[in-house]
Amino acid sequence: MTKFRRIAGALLLLGSLSLFGTEVEVLHWWTSGGEAKAVSELKNELNANGYTWKDFAVAGGNGSNAMTALKSRVMAGNPPAAAQVKGPSIQQWAELGVLANLDDVAKANNWDKLLPKQFQKIFKYKGHYVAVPVNVHKINWMWVNPAVFRKAGAQIPTTWAEFKVAADKIKKAGFIPVAQGGQPWQEATIFESIVLGIGGPTFYQKAMVDLDAKALGSDTMKKSFDTLRMIKSYTDKNAPGRDWNLATAMVYKGKAAMQFMGDWAKGEFSVAGKHVGTDYLAVDVPQTSGSYLFNIDSFIMFKQKDADKTKGQKELAKLILKNKFQTIFNVLKGSVPVIQGVPRAPFDDIALRSMDEINAAAYTHSLLPSLAHQMAVTDAIRGAVFDVITKFWNSDESSSDATKALVNAVQNEK
Amino acid sequence: MMKSKLKYLENSIPKFVVTPTFLIMIIFVYGFIMWNFVLSLTNSKLLPMYNFVGFKQYIELFGSSKWWLALENLFIFSSLFIASCIAIGLLLAIFIDQKIRFEGVFRTIYLYPMALSFIATGTIWQWMLNPGLGLQKFVVEMGFKNFTFDWLVDTKMAIYTIVIAAVWQSTGFVMILLLAGLRGINGEVINAAKIDGASMPKIYWKIIIPQLRPVFFSSIIILLHIAIKTFDLVVVMTKGGPGYSTILPSIFMYQYSFSRNKLAYGASSAMIMLLFVMIFVVPYLYNELRKR
Amino acid sequence: MDVIIKEKNSNKISRILIYLVLSIFAIYFLLPVFVMIITSLKDINEIKNGNILSMPQHFTIQPWIDAWQNARIGASAHGIKPYFINSIMITVPAVLISSIIGSFNGYVFAKWKFKGSDLFFAFLLFGCFIPFQVILLPMSQTLGKLGLSQSVFGLIFVHIVYGISFTSLFFRNFYVSIPTELINAAKIDGAGFFRIFFKILLPVSLPIFMVCIIWQMTQIWNDFLFGVTFSDVSTQPVTVALNNLVNSTSSVKRYNIDMAAALIAVAPTLIAYIVSGKYFVKGLMAGAVK
Numbered sequence: 001m002t003k004f005r006r007i008a009g010a011l012l013l014l015g016s017l018s019l020f021g022t023e024v025e026v027l028h029w030w031t032s033g034g035e036a037k038a039v040s041e042l043k044n045e046l047n048a049n050g051y052t053w054k055d056f057a058v059a060g061g062n063g064s065n066a067m068t069a070l071k072s073r074v075m076a077g078n079p080p081a082a083a084q085v086k087g088p089s090i091q092q093w094a095e096l097g098v099l100a101n102l103d104d105v106a107k108a109n110n111w112d113k114l115l116p117k118q119f120q121k122i123f124k125y126k127g128h129y130v131a132v133p134v135n136v137h138k139i140n141w142m143w144v145n146p147a148v149f150r151k152a153g154a155q156i157p158t159t160w161a162e163f164k165v166a167a168d169k170i171k172k173a174g175f176i177p178v179a180q181g182g183q184p185w186q187e188a189t190i191f192e193s194i195v196l197g198i199g200g201p202t203f204y205q206k207a208m209v210d211l212d213a214k215a216l217g218s219d220t221m222k223k224s225f226d227t228l229r230m231i232k233s234y235t236d237k238n239a240p241g242r243d244w245n246l247a248t249a250m251v252y253k254g255k256a257a258m259q260f261m262g263d264w265a266k267g268e269f270s271v272a273g274k275h276v277g278t279d280y281l282a283v284d285v286p287q288t289s290g291s292y293l294f295n296i297d298s299f300i301m302f303k304q305k306d307a308d309k310t311k312g313q314k315e316l317a318k319l320i321l322k323n324k325f326q327t328i329f330n331v332l333k334g335s336v337p338v339i340q341g342v343p344r345a346p347f348d349d350i351a352l353r354s355m356d357e358i359n360a361a362a363y364t365h366s367l368l369p370s371l372a373h374q375m376a377v378t379d380a381i382r383g384a385v386f387d388v389i390t391k392f393w394n395s396d397e398s399s400s401d402a403t404k405a406l407v408n409a410v411q412n413e414k
Numbered sequence: 415m416m417k418s419k420l421k422y423l424e425n426s427i428p429k430f431v432v433t434p435t436f437l438i439m440i441i442f443v444y445g446f447i448m449w450n451f452v453l454s455l456t457n458s459k460l461l462p463m464y465n466f467v468g469f470k471q472y473i474e475l476f477g478s479s480k481w482w483l484a485l486e487n488l489f490i491f492s493s494l495f496i497a498s499c500i501a502i503g504l505l506l507a508i509f510i511d512q513k514i515r516f517e518g519v520f521r522t523i524y525l526y527p528m529a530l531s532f533i534a535t536g537t538i539w540q541w542m543l544n545p546g547l548g549l550q551k552f553v554v555e556m557g558f559k560n561f562t563f564d565w566l567v568d569t570k571m572a573i574y575t576i577v578i579a580a581v582w583q584s585t586g587f588v589m590i591l592l593l594a595g596l597r598g599i600n601g602e603v604i605n606a607a608k609i610d611g612a613s614m615p616k617i618y619w620k621i622i623i624p625q626l627r628p629v630f631f632s633s634i635i636i637l638l639h640i641a642i643k644t645f646d647l648v649v650v651m652t653k654g655g656p657g658y659s660t661i662l663p664s665i666f667m668y669q670y671s672f673s674r675n676k677l678a679y680g681a682s683s684a685m686i687m688l689l690f691v692m693i694f695v696v697p698y699l700y701n702e703l704r705k706r
Numbered sequence: 707m708d709v710i711i712k713e714k715n716s717n718k719i720s721r722i723l724i725y726l727v728l729s730i731f732a733i734y735f736l737l738p739v740f741v742m743i744i745t746s747l748k749d750i751n752e753i754k755n756g757n758i759l760s761m762p763q764h765f766t767i768q769p770w771i772d773a774w775q776n777a778r779i780g781a782s783a784h785g786i787k788p789y790f791i792n793s794i795m796i797t798v799p800a801v802l803i804s805s806i807i808g809s810f811n812g813y814v815f816a817k818w819k820f821k822g823s824d825l826f827f828a829f830l831l832f833g834c835f836i837p838f839q840v841i842l843l844p845m846s847q848t849l850g851k852l853g854l855s856q857s858v859f860g861l862i863f864v865h866i867v868y869g870i871s872f873t874s875l876f877f878r879n880f881y882v883s884i885p886t887e888l889i890n891a892a893k894i895d896g897a898g899f900f901r902i903f904f905k906i907l908l909p910v911s912l913p914i915f916m917v918c919i920i921w922q923m924t925q926i927w928n929d930f931l932f933g934v935t936f937s938d939v940s941t942q943p944v945t946v947a948l949n950n951l952v953n954s955t956s957s958v959k960r961y962n963i964d965m966a967a968a969l970i971a972v973a974p975t976l977i978a979y980i981v982s983g984k985y986f987v988k989g990l991m992a993g994a995v996k
Contacts, residue, residue: 025938031780031950033959040781055939057780058946059953061649064673065934068842071461071672072935075843076850092460092675182567182656238546240567240656245959249754272754380459383674387480387658394569394657412474427899428818431810435870436826442867443833446844462843506731509724522983523732529975530739531928533945534968537952537961538738538745541758552759582735594990632879639834646930668839677843684840691835699828 021052024312025080026299027073029066030333031059034267038332045319051312056080062185074098079302081313085131086298087122087375093300094125100301100310102129105317114321114339116358118367122375123298131300132317135326135335138354139262139293139370140193140285143248143269147279148175148257156283160197160227163286167234170257178231179247179256182240184390186247188372190231190260191389195224197287201366204291208371211381211414217407225392225399232393240394252280260285262295262373266350267334282350291366292357295373296338384409447688454681462677471682480658481683484666485690487573491662492641494574498581499637500630503588508618510589511596521593525586532579536650539579540566543651569659572652576660579647584640588633595629596622635698642691663687739969746770746965753961769960773967779950780939786967789947792858793927794974796943800862801922804869808918809911811870812877813903817889827878833871841868842935849936856938864936865926872925873918880914880989881907913989920978920986927975944971 024046030039036057043053058066066084073079085093093099106112106129112120115133123131144156149166152173157163167177180186196204199220207215215221236256239247248268250256259265269280276282301317304310319325326337331346336354344352361367369375371382388409392402457467475481506524510517532539542548545564553561565571599622607617645664648654654661654669663683671680741758746769748762756763775785814820815827845864846855854860884907892902933943948971952964979986 028780029953031953032778036778036780036783040778040783043781053781055781057939057950058934059950060934061653061673061953064669065949068668068672068935069937072842072846073856074461075846076855077847078850078855089460089675096461183653184655184657236546237564238544238567240569240572241540241544241652243959253755379673379675383669390655390657394655394659424898428814428820428823431899432814432823432826435807435811435830435874438867438870439830439833442841442845442848443836444829446841447836449844450840502731506728509728512721512724514724514728518984520728520732521987522980523735525983525986526976526979527735527738529924529979530972531930531945533928533930533949534972535738535742537964537968538742542738542741547758552757555757582738586735590987590990594987642835643837645839664837664839667837671839681840684837687837688835688840692832695832695835699831 021047021050022306022308022312023052023054024082024309024316025054025056026316027056027058027066027070027080027083028299029057029059029063029084031057034332034334038329041328041332042316042320042325045325046312046316049315049319051315054080074302081304081309082132082299082301082316084297085300086296087369087373088378089374090123090131090298090300091125092378094130098302099125099130100303100313102132102301102314102317105129105314109318109321111321114341116340116362116367118362119294119296119338122296122369131298132320133296133298133338134320135297135330135333136338136354136358137262137264137295137297137335137373138357139189139295139373140196140288140291141261141263141265142283142285143251143259143261143265144281144283145251145254145257145279146281148173148254151175152257154257156281157286158284158289160194160230160286164230167257171234175254176236176250176256177234177258179250179259180232180235180239181242181244181247182235182393183242183244184386185372186244186261187228187393188386188389189262189370191224191228192293192371193260193285193288194227194231195221196291196293196368197285198224198227201291201364201368204368205365209369209376211377211410213407213411216410217403221406222399222403225402228389228393229399263336263350263354264334266348276349282353290361290364291368292354292361293368293370294358295370295375297335378413381410381413384413450681451685454678454685456678458677458681460675460677467678471679472686474679475682475686480661481663481666483658484661484663484683487660488642488662488690490573491577491580491644492638494577495580495584495641496634496637498577499585499588500592500633502581502585503633504592504623506585506589507592507596510593521586521590524589527583528587530583532583532646532650535579536647539575540651543575543578566652567656569656572656572660576644576648576651579651580640580644583647584637588637591629591633592626595626599625631698631701635695638694642687742965742969746962746969748962750960750962766962769962769966770970773951773963773970777951777963777967779947786944786947786951786970789942789944790970792937792941793943793945795858796861796865796933796941797923797926800865800869800926801919803862804866804873804922805915805918807866807870808873808875809877809908809915810903811874812879812881813907815874815878816881816884817886817902817907818899827874830871830874833868834875836868838868838931842931846935856936856941858941861932861936861941861943864932865929869922869925873922876918876921877911877914880911884910913985915989916982916985917989920982923978924975928972947971 028039030036043055046053058069063084070083079098111129119133123129123133148170149156152170152175154166154169155162157166170177192208195208199207203215203220206212207221244261245268247259248261248265251259252269252272252274266276266282274280299320301313304313321339323342326339326342327346330337336347336351347355358367371377371385374382385406388402388406391397453462454471455466455468456463457465510520543566545551545562545567550561550563565575603621604617607621643664644662645668648660648662648665652660654665667680667683667687670676670683744762745753745758747765747767749764749766752763773785775787776783777785779786815823849855849860854863888906889902892906897905928945929943930945930949933946937943937946948967951967
């Protein structure tokens with residue numbers, strides 16, 4: 001009898017548990033390490049507010065596996081409440097009419113005030129909010145090992161001409177000037193910073209965001225390819241396929257002098273016990289000072305059949321843009337808050353600089369979306385651009401041929 | 415009357431037994447292939463849409479040098495993969511068949527890679543073949559300063575490293591098939607040849623290997639099936655790189671359908687791939703059916 | 707006399723050569739897993755600073771413990787254990803059901819041919835070659851309509867559907883080698899379809915069941931594509947968890963835990979091969995793939 005009671009009690013408890021919080025299922029690809037820890041903070045926040053976070057984690061291929069899983073869910077007729085989707089893809093999903101309107105949450109929580117204008121349009125479809133941004137990463141960073149520069153007697157460059165002088169000295173001194181991971185997205189990450197540096201923010205906007213054929217086929221673009229070729233000559237030949245974090249390790253171990261990578265690279269340095277200012281420096285990619293290439297992660301929200309789920313979804317959206325979560329998450333992830341006015345104390349120097357730069361760049365129109373990180377163009381066009389860059393990088397194609405190929409590739413996909 | 419009805423029922427049992435399978439095949443293989451064909455005639459991007467555009471996707475596909483490279487790679491990869499597996503598998507099978515000691519141990523060692531997925535072993539392969547981390551570094555540190563093994567980072571050679579890892583996984587299976595075949599061969603013929611003074615290599619070449627023909631056929635089919643579906647291996651080892659030099663049709667299809675949101679384009683590449691499979695497989699099936 | 711000695715010597719040399727070749731290949735086959743094992747027993751600094759082929763300086767089994775129950779995969783930190791259990795829930799029924807269906811199909815194709823059965827068999831074989839990327843979306847839709855979306859049953863169903871081509875092939879080729887006279891005699895004695903199967907064929911089918919089970923287990927346990935597409939967090943198989951563990955866009959990698967997790971993930975199939983490898987070989991020799 002007691003046994004029966006215990007079982008009955010357990011069953012009751014189970015029943016009440018599932019009644020307790022409506023499940024909010026979230027698809028994301030932050031599955032390991034600091035990223036996953038950052039996500040679990042969001043889970044805790046949501047659960048503390050009376051809902052149940054249902055984790056739907058799918059990693060791999062920079063989100064491509066997650067996209068497969070997402071499409072499968074939409075086809076099956078039960079999309080998750082929220083999914084990690086960024087940049088122009090948000091518009092494509094919205095066009096299909098499957099996304100929920102978040103205007104009421106946005107209004108109640110003042111998103112229009114909190115989010116910089118340049119960011120807002122990414123998350124709105126026909127003027128309505130359909131996505132919630134989470135964080136901002138800056139792309140155009142150059143990570144430097146100052147000891148290597150000292151040993152080689154080189155100066156940290158701020159222009160590509162200076163870069164060449166420094167890189168020659170470093171090479172002569174027996175170091176690898178540039179630590180590079182030879183994967184298309186890493187090659188594109190360098191390339192877009194070069195375009196920004198050589199052409200300036202207006203040119204970048206025209207070529208890489210508006211995809212203006214004239215800009216894409218211009219001499220500036222050709223010069224950018226020339227510069228990319230020049231940088232390649234300062235990488236080691238084992239670069240192909242190398243993950244970005246192994247390239248970072250080359251820098252902190254003193255094998256290489258520089259790496260071009262977004263701000264997540266600092267996590268690798270700090271885990272290796274290195275300190276910014278003494279062991280490593282973070283400076284702008286040559287000639288991009290004052291401009292800011294951004295990469296913003298965001299969640300789109302799918303229309304739900306169940307009204308309770310819709311509520312949970314809106315609660316999630318609300319929590320993401322609260323100061324508390326913005327602080328915890330971005331400290332863990334190595335990014336910076338997407339909203340303004342978050343207390344600065346918990347953040348490190350690199351993050352603080354990044355936050356200031358967002359504010360400054362926003363007024364000079366040099367706050368620009370990263371093409372390499374899915375912020376500027378659709379995935380189809382981005383892929384086509386990647387193909388051109390990676391082909392150029394991995395062959396002896398001439399810059400003028402690559403420029404022509406770029407124009408054609410973009411034209412085909414438009 | 416009753417009896418003939420019963421007889422009829424009894425004769426129908428085999429058909430009833432295979433009917434579920436038949437329906438499953440019609441829906442989930444051939445139906446889905448048809449669906450895919452329909453999709454390839456549309457302009458679907460993120461999700462299936464039925465806005466037909468004719469053969470536009472196919473025209474674009476055949477204008478793409480990347481697609482041709484994918485087909486070329488598949489051809490290089492599958493022919494080298496199949497040839498190497500069979501050659502090494504045959505060598506090992508013949509050697510193991512020489513009444514050696516520890517046969518079971520050797521067999522298990524050769525066969526076990528079959529049990530592992532490349533999701534699990536991919537990182538290791540990437541390390542071992544990477545010149546800065548793996549074998550090259552090890553041999554150089556042993557004192558052979560000029561040793562180079564840098565195929566993984568060489569655009570022209572990277573596809574061969576894929577072959578190395580793929581051969582590692584599948585050779586054991588072929589070896590077992592061939593070993594099974596060898597042991598099924600009648601020993602009298604071989605003894606007779608020995609008495610006639612034929613050398614062992616000659617006996618193998620002239621008498622034994624020709625008898626293994628059916629086993630070779632089965633092996634080729636299984637290996638071809640593995641080659642065409644090769645996906646994880648490339649994803650974990652090279653992600654299709656350097657550049658896109660190691661792209662294969664399966665990767666191409668997945669990339670365009672799911673990460674580049676060109677679903678219809680991906681579908682058209684799948685149709686062409688299936689067409690190629692048909693060209694290679696149907697003659698074999700025809701042969702197989704005629705025999706029995 | 708001279709000739710015999712020469713022959714003996716050459717025989718000895720060829721024996722040595724055989725063992726040499728076999729051993730060299732053994733190294734090639736063993737090396738990757740050897741590196742995985744030693745890497746999983748090192749601490750992370752040793753991996754980052756050392757040679758991948760060097761033995762661990764300070765043995766540690768902590769990575770194994772972390773991988774099994776502590777490692778963070780997604781929003782919770784409970785290692786790969788729960789996913790391992792999902793994989794068992796998927797693999798066991800899918801392997802058994804697809805093998806049983808395959809045995810009946812193979813029996814029909816080998817011993818109860820009817821008009822068109824050969825053609826059907828050819829269609830079935832061609833089904834082996836369908837690239838699985840093609841079926842992901844239509845299958846999702848179908849599973850959604852059947853109410854099996856994201857469930858263990860859905861995954862089992864998919865694995866059965868795309869496994870029966872191979873299982874039927876295996877059984878058919880095995881049963882073909884059993885003398886038809888035996889079956890005809892039984893028919894004359896009045897035995898029917900099922901009686902013949904259970905009394906004559908099934909008792910000798912152990913080796914081929916082993917082949918089929920091992921093959922299917924390898925395919926299903928190691929599957930990633932179906933696992934990632936047709937699951938949710940409560941049904942994800944261990945391969946998906948492993949992939950989630952080792953992949954990261956912006957976080958620090960811990961290779962020792964990755965390797966330990968990979969070894970745990972492949973342990974069941976590996977053990978199956980080692981333990982039942984003998985039957986596998988026997989089964990193949992008995993004619994699974996002729």
